[in-house]
Amino acid sequence: MTPALRLLGIDKRFGATVALDGAALEVAPGEVHALLGENGAGKSTLLGILGGLLRPEGGRMEIEGSPYAPRSPREARDRGIALIHQELSLFPHLSVAENVLVGSEPSRRGLVDLVEARRRTRDVLAEFGHPEIDPETRVGQLPIAARQVVEICRAIAGRARVVLMDEPTSSLQRADVERLFALIRRLSASGVAVVYISHFLEEAREVAGACTVLRDGRTVATGPLASLTNEDLIAHMVGRSVDTRFPDRASPTAGEAEIEVRGLVSSPAVREASFTLHRGEVLGVFGLMGSGRTEMLRALFGLDEADAGTVRRGKREGPARSTPARRLAEGLGYLSEDRKGEGLALPLSVADNVTLTRFSSASSRLGVIDPRRQHAQAAERAEELQVKMRGPEQPVRTLSGGNQQKVALARLLHQEADVLLLDEPTRGIDVASKAQIYDAIGAAAAAGKAVLMVSSYLPELLGVCDRLAVMSRGRLGAARPVAEWTPDSVMEAAIGT
Amino acid sequence: MKRDLRQRVFRLGPFVGLVLVIVFFAVASGAPERYLSAHNLRVVLAQTVIVAVGAIGMTLVIVAGGIDLSVGSVIALTGVVCALGLRDGWSPVLAVLSAVAVGALVGLVSALAITRLQVVPFIATLGMLGIARGAAKWLAHQSMVDTPASWVNELAVTVPPAPWMVFAPGVWIALTLALVMAFVLRRTVFGRRVFALGSNEAAARACGIAVERLKLAIYSVAGLFFGLAGVMQMSRLRQGDPTVAIGTELDVIAAVVIGGGSLSGGEGSIMGSMIGALVMAFLRNGSQQMGWPTYVQEILIGVIIVAAVAVDRWRHVQGGDE
Secondary structure, X not given: OOOOEEEEEEEEEEOOEEEEEEEEEEEOOOOEEEEEOOOOOOHHHHHHHHOOOOOOOEEEEEEOOEEOOOOOHHHHHHOOEXXXXXXXXXXXXXXXXXXXXXXXXXXXXXEEOHHHHHHHHHHHHHHOOOOOOOOOOXXXXXXXXHHHHHHHHHHHHOOOOEEEEEOOOOOOOHHHHHHHHHHHHHHHXXXXXEEEEOOOHHHHHHHOOEEEEEEOOEEEEEEEHHHOOHHHHHHHHXXXXXXXXXXXXXXXXXXXXXXXXXEEEEOOOEEEEEEEEEOOOEEEXXXXXOOOHHHHHHHHOOOOOOOEEEEEEOOEEEEOOOOHHHHHHOOEEEEOOOHHHHHOOOOXXXXXHHHHHHHHHHEOOOOOEOHHHHHHHHHHHHHHOOOOOOOOOOEHHHOXXXXXHHHHHHHHHHHOOOEEEXXXXXXXXXXXXXXXXXXXXXXXXXXXXXXXXXXXXXXHHHHHOOEEEEEEOOEEOOOEEHHHOOHHHHHHHHHOO | OHHHHHHHHHHOHHHHHHHHHHHHHHHHOOOHHHXXXXXXXXXXXXXXXXXXXXXXXXXXXXXXXXXXXXXXXXXXXXXXXXXXXXXXXXXXXXXXXXXXXXXXXXXXXXXXXXXXXXXXXXXXXXHHHHHHXXXXXXXOOOOOEEOOOXXXXXXXXXXXXXXXXXXXXXXXXXXXXXXXXXXXXXXXXXXXXXXXXXXXXXXXXXXXXXXXXXXXXXXXXXXXXXXXXXXXXXXXXXXXXXXXXOOHHHHHHHHHHHOOOOOOOOOOOHHHHHHHHHHHHHHHHHHHHOOOOHHHHHHHHHHHHHHXXXXXHHHHXXXXXX
């Protein structure tokens, strides 16, 4: 039988980062195929290429035996590929019917046939078991779960032959998940192939017949799901050779408690997080995408609203709800996972970026900054972290990703924060910079700082941290010494089977 | 249900504002029969035509998430083009059509800068503001262009050429075009894609909408209206003036915004924009009737713009949007 979809040797890079390195995927007509892998394994990139959003640098794709190389989402759709996005991509100002049928509106001579549009939308909604959604409602007024229903209905209404779903259940309630699975089975029965990305193995087993595991952009395993145990799958997902150098950490003498967080809640992402962070220690937090790991840091730093919980510093105990300005004053430093979006002021110089949170170190009492002092201070920090730059006046925008990240970290060091909250400190940077950042984290801990490091890259957590806790579905588990964890036990805790 | 009702009431917001303005001045002027007289109504409507026609095009652009700052200059340029044609003995129809076509061409060029050169609309059309103004002065040799008498000169006069018309022909043209474009925006595939583009550009692209081509169409169609506004401007002055309509783009944008348009795209309606244009015209006219100095009008219009948008934001929060 000709496969519905066949991909061979797909390559894709983003700058210096290799996202896909010869990935392969083969899906039979009517098959539900789970695409598994850790964060950053290349799953979403692969779907983006299939959906015409990204173009591969190499490799071959075929749909039902004929070559396929989409240059746009439109072409992908015309070839019968429907992509349901991880991030909702709806039109909040338009009605449900318009959202479902956009791009293929029923029309006569340019006029939208409203009656037909409503009828088709109502049919699709009923088919999906949501007849209560009114095709006339503006999507901006629907709850999140209903919005995803609309998004899925859009793919179905397009009469796709292959439906690609990127974590479709992440914002659905259990009842909606059941309906989605029933629908996937119905799609499959009618000969539509479904490629399904999920972090949750049990979910994948419930709905998919076959699977492909990606690791570091390569296909490392493929076959019927029934022939692979969860242990096999996890081993395939994490079983990489650790090729990164980690600093030799002298076994830490647990210092005093620097910060104690109790019962932190920040709806909806963080349901319960408690931990104690000691001076001179690196505490790692592992979690999959959507586990609430980033939101926990944001709530703690006052960027998101905390609904409940307390934070104790030394003898003083206060509510978890705070503001970034107050947290900064209390000696907390925060490194955002979104370097370009909120981590750095890209057009500004290295000197401005490094000294941003503590201009006072280089300014007079009247607030006039002395550029010479500012540049000298920034240059010193940059040298500590081995930032490759022409000088402190260079705009951060022109640095490589790894050097940008070092500048972001240099700011925290310059700020002389006692508590470093690091969210994905090595995301998307080269191996050499990673090693330098690990060294800097180790040095900060050795100097008595308390470091909380959130990451979705397990080997670095196991290599750098003293203790590790796992976050899953909004709950932070107990922190245990790194030696007591194995990659498999971490994954199991994260997947929460 | 309750929310539906409330939404509907809120959607009438600009209209309620218009009624309030009219009632206020009718009472405050102490002579409602004069303020509400047929003659005064003619004056106000004839004054509104230019901004109203421009606002039809601007609604399209703003709903799509864009902006066009070149309107005032385009009005001057197309007015000059129309006047030059008439002076050189072209048929009035040809002169008007070329002015409108020049408007569309200018819009197309702005859109090419936006799509091909990746210049944001604010900057692309800011540049066009200078280019079109310069071109107008160049074509007109930096002076007024006088025109021979023709029906074009009667388009936006206060008292219509024939009594049965009641209002100036330009008023009827503006009203007809507003109805047509309201229908286009609401009911055609093109119109709904304009809303989709303004609502979420990335999603529009992912849904297979040819975003670049759509933008070219939007700015060109808007340009048609700016060109027609230029014809109306020329008609009012009865000559082509390359220095006219400086700052008119701000009135046009204000009309759209008062009428419920959102500068972040996805929202706005032609009828709302028409009401927005009328609110400003009645306010100006009323202040004149009251003998208030022009600075009072300017301050009042400024306050109204901010208040209209603030009410709009509040309506969103109340209505549970976003």
